[in-house]
Amino acid sequence: xxxxxxxxxxxxxxxxxxxxxxxxxxxxxxxxxxxxxxxxxxxxxxxxxxxxxxxxxxxxxxxxxxxxxxxxxxxxxxxxxxxxxxxxxxxxxxxxxxxxxxxxxxxxxxxxxxxxxxxxxxxxxxxxxxxxxxxxxxxxxxxxxxxxxxxxxxxxxxxxxxxxxxxxxxxxxxxxxxxxxxxxxxxxxxxxxxxxxxxxxxxxxxxxxxxxxxxxxxxxxxxxxxxxxxxxxxxxxxxxxxxxxxxxxxxxx
Amino acid sequence: xxxxxxxxxxxxxxxxxxxxxxxxxxxxxxxxxxxxxxxxxxxxxxxxxxxxxxxxxxxxxxxxxxxxxxxxxxxxxxxxxxxxxxxxxxxxxxxxxxxxxxxxxxxxxxxxxxxxxxxxxxxxxxxxxxxxxxxxxxxxxxxxxxxxxxxxxxxxxxxxxxxxxxxxxxxxxxxxxxxxxxxxxxxxxxxxxxxxxxxxxxxxxxxxxxxxxxxxxxxxxxxxxxxxxxxxxxxxxxxxxxxxxxxxxxxxxxxxxxxxxxxxxxxxxxxxxxxxxxxxxxxxxxxxxxxxxxxxxxxxxxxxxxxxxxxxxxxxxxxxxxxxxxxxxxxxxxxxxxxxxxxxxxxxxxxxxxxxxxxxxxxxxx
Ligand code: SF4
Numbered sequence: 001x002x003x004x005x006x007x008x009x010x011x012x013x014x015x016x017x018x019x020x021x022x023x024x025x026x027x028x029x030x031x032x033x034x035x036x037x038x039x040x041x042x043x044x045x046x047x048x049x050x051x052x053x054x055x056x057x058x059x060x061x062x063x064x065x066x067x068x069x070x071x072x073x074x075x076x077x078x079x080x081x082x083x084x085x086x087x088x089x090x091x092x093x094x095x096x097x098x099x100x101x102x103x104x105x106x107x108x109x110x111x112x113x114x115x116x117x118x119x120x121x122x123x124x125x126x127x128x129x130x131x132x133x134x135x136x137x138x139x140x141x142x143x144x145x146x147x148x149x150x151x152x153x154x155x156x157x158x159x160x161x162x163x164x165x166x167x168x169x170x171x172x173x174x175x176x177x178x179x180x181x182x183x184x185x186x187x188x189x190x191x192x193x194x195x196x197x198x199x200x201x202x203x204x205x206x207x208x209x210x211x212x213x214x215x216x217x218x219x220x221x222x223x224x225x226x227x228x229x230x231x232x233x234x235x236x237x238x239x240x241x242x243x244x245x246x247x248x249x250x251x252x253x
Numbered sequence: 254x255x256x257x258x259x260x261x262x263x264x265x266x267x268x269x270x271x272x273x274x275x276x277x278x279x280x281x282x283x284x285x286x287x288x289x290x291x292x293x294x295x296x297x298x299x300x301x302x303x304x305x306x307x308x309x310x311x312x313x314x315x316x317x318x319x320x321x322x323x324x325x326x327x328x329x330x331x332x333x334x335x336x337x338x339x340x341x342x343x344x345x346x347x348x349x350x351x352x353x354x355x356x357x358x359x360x361x362x363x364x365x366x367x368x369x370x371x372x373x374x375x376x377x378x379x380x381x382x383x384x385x386x387x388x389x390x391x392x393x394x395x396x397x398x399x400x401x402x403x404x405x406x407x408x409x410x411x412x413x414x415x416x417x418x419x420x421x422x423x424x425x426x427x428x429x430x431x432x433x434x435x436x437x438x439x440x441x442x443x444x445x446x447x448x449x450x451x452x453x454x455x456x457x458x459x460x461x462x463x464x465x466x467x468x469x470x471x472x473x474x475x476x477x478x479x480x481x482x483x484x485x486x487x488x489x490x491x492x493x494x495x496x497x498x499x500x501x502x503x504x505x506x507x508x509x510x511x512x513x514x515x516x517x518x519x520x521x522x523x524x525x526x527x528x529x530x531x532x533x534x535x536x537x538x539x540x541x542x543x544x545x546x547x548x549x550x551x552x553x554x555x556x557x558x559x560x561x562x563x564x565x566x567x568x569x570x571x572x573x574x575x576x577x578x579x580x581x582x583x584x585x586x587x588x589x590x591x592x593x594x595x596x597x598x599x600x601x602x603x604x605x606x607x608x609x610x611x612x613x614x615x616x617x618x619x
Contacts, residue, residue, distance in 0.1 A: 018322060018324075019318075019321070019322020019323065019324060020322065020323065020324075020610060021322075021323040021608045021609060021610055022605070022608075022610060023610065042617055043614070043615055043616050043617045044612065044614060044615060045614075045617070046373075046375065046613055046614040048373075049373045049613060049614075052373060052613045052614070070470070070616060070617075072470070072503045076619055079619040080617065080619055083617055083619065098503075099502055099503050100502040100503070101498070101502065101503060101504055101505045101506070101544065102498050102502065102544055103544075104544075155319045155320050156319070157319065204319065204322065207322055207323075208318050208319070208322055208323065
């Protein structure tokens with residue numbers, strides 16, 4: 001089970017509501033993929049217009065993960081988080097502080113600040129960050145419930161460009177590591193799970209697929225496969241185990 | 254540092270000569286690059302690049318979907334005053350034109366705002382003619398506060414101001430700034446902006462920069478096609494956007510492609526931007542600046558707009574009125590004639606039928 005804050009989830013696929021052709025596709029995608037957590041940009045939540053309000057397209061048993069998209073610093077992120085809570089989106093919050101509108105790179109420093117404030121205030125904080133071990137440690141101290149390092153730039157579908165650093169983060173982390181952004185194919189999601197990620201968040205690849213529900217299903221299988229591979233320690237099977245000319249034979253072990 | 258320094262680098266650049274040497278291979282290689290430099294951008298603006306328009310459009314579409322998904326942001330303009338102390342030869346609001354002048358009272362702003370809010374669209378752009386006297390900073394602040402009651406995102410298209418004044422507006426609730434250079438060729442600029450504050454080329458050029466420093470989240474810029482050489486103007490608009498995007502990382506940038514149509518008065522455009530070149534430029538913008546918003550207003554007709562949606566547009570106005578008080582009791586002349594006369598509901602329905610999600614709200618007042 002994936003444990004975040006005081007909640008447990010059997011699915012390790014987090015999904016998103018952005019970029020869909022039609023909001024009606026969201027529900028089908030959730031059903032097919034089994035995703036139990038979905039992120040929504042508070043900036044898009046429209047309480048005044050029921051037809052446009054994305055919240056009305058998400059079944060009640062799904063955990064909402066509002067995000068602070070559009071925040072440029074810690075202060076704005078905190079304000080957005082509080083508005084999300086007041087709007088009835090619950091206590092989960094994904095912190096996104098972006099100071100770079102071109103590549104949408106997260107600002108780790110401001111994210112740590114916002115995490116500290118919001119965690120103290122009782123939020124379950126899921127910060128989206130540039131993969132960096134030191135930042136992850138500081139976030140743990142600041143009260144983050146998980147860390148969400150990016151696999152590659154948002155929307156790039158480039159997969160795990162930051163793999164070697166992600167591996168170090170996973171090795172060192174005491175809280176769940178969720179790979180967020182840049183995963184475009186189920187095979188990439190599988191490799192994220194193989195290296196020991198606790199979950200992955202997929203939005204663009206699913207939302208922009210010609211059949212989002214089917215794409216969601218493909219990702220969910222890949223994530224399960226990757227997880228089982230990790231648990232079976234497939235990765236750890238050493239490629240040096242069966243060398244044909246042993247180097248230590250002379251020791252008569 | 255100002256964009257003026259960048260413009261100066263091209264004072265003696267031989268665009269014609271450069272275009273002559275651009276080959277099909279160069280264009281194809283520029284289209285296929287992941288990150289385009291300014292010469293790649295220029296290659297795509299070259300007349301020859303029209304031979305590769307389908308390829309450009311395919312890539313533009315792909316990048317747009319990756320960055321924005323199948324969505325289109327909606328907004329509406331509200332004209333609050335048509336008083337103007339400048340004389341721009343191409344504009345219906347020019348002080349020389351004998352038109353009915355009107356400035357909305359704050360009460361009227363509220364009534365119009367309520368009417369516009371019925372569309373459900375939460376983003377508004379408010380515009381004035383350029384008269385500091387009739388529509389001073391305090392008035393603009395008051396208008397902003399009223400609009401903020403009905404809309405979550407407010408941008409302005411008013412006379413260029415100082416950074417300090419923009420800071421006041423930002424605090425009052427303004428989120429975004431639209432300011433078109435109109436024409437990057439200084440000589441032509443001087444010839445069409447005959448008198449008034451707007452005739453100051455340099456001050457206008459640095460306006461987006463002052464807005465970024467004051468804290469606005471989004472900047473929308475562009476050239477008014479019809480005044481200067483088409484390819485050059487497109488090139489400088491793109492360079493200007495890129496210049497700002499490198500300098501003010503946190504600002505979301507947008508480009509518009511207004512082209513001159515029949516406004517009041519009888520200005521004859523110097524150049525004509527045809528539909529094919531329009532699409533070429535729009536795609537070149539997208540390939541050069543993958544994350545920039547591309548804003549298509551109701552100056553364009555319905556069919557053309559619907560087609561642009563599938564290529565790389567990301568922002569639409571819908572059911573716009575360009576007269577002061579146009580949503581309730583239009584009495585004044587419009588700033589420009591709109592071509593897409595559908596009401597917002599019709600536009601939104603069409604967007605959905607085309608397989609896109611109309612975005613009513615893309616910001617929260619915080
Ligand atoms: S373009 Fe602007 S400044 Fe020029 S006449 Fe029209 S409203 Fe006035």
